[in-house]
Amino acid sequence: LLLANHRPTDPSFQDIMQIKQNANRAAALVRQLLAFSRRIAPDVRPVDLDALVAGFAERLRPILPPGVRLEVQGTPDLPKALSNPTQVELTLGHIVANACEAMAGSGTITLATCRIESGDRTAMGSPSGSVGLVVTDTGPGMSPEMAARALSPFATSREAGRGVGLAIVHGLMKRQNGTVALDSRPGEGTGVRLIFPAAQAERMHHSSIRPD
Secondary structure: OOHHHOOOOOHHHHHHHHHHHHHHHHHHHHHHHHHHHOOOOOOOEEEOHHHHHHHHHHHHHHHOOOEEEEEEEOOOOOOOEEEOHHHHHHHHHHHHHHHHHHOOOEEEEEEEEEEEOOOOOOOOOOOOOEEEEEEEEOOOOOOHHHHHHOOOOOOOOOOOOOOOOOHHHHHHHHHOOOEEEEEEOOOOOEEEEEEEEEOOHHHHOOOOOOOO
């Protein structure tokens, strides 16, 4: 109703849009905090991460800041990940929001899936292997000190624009039996690597991958 009474060129229109965006971010954060606080483990099942990421990106692009470009890189014949699709999207939403803040609304965010080789130090030792999802940004990066504590509860960094930190992401991944790792250097952006157990072939024949 407020927007209907203002033209896009009016200064007040931009103010209202900013308020709307802030409200949406606040609502998303509340949902993430509620999910993080639940003690019951989410239902995990075989999930096609390439399909999930493609759908997430399609819904996200229209609401990103004008100066932020979102790229998606899939992996042919990627094994399904044993995860919860709703929790994965909550995790991605939190990481992307932090990346936008870190880049001050201008830059590129890349969502890329990958296989985790058995010799990789981040591999989870699952009998069926591991599957990765990496979110990188072109922001200023984090200092070694900040990167070392970014996953701690209530960690904050104005230098990297990380808000309340990535503790929520750590909690969401832990509840899915997944892990999260950071790769960040000053001036070189930040990469957040999400690792999931690969779904066993026999489970894939009997499990649904419908979203929550």
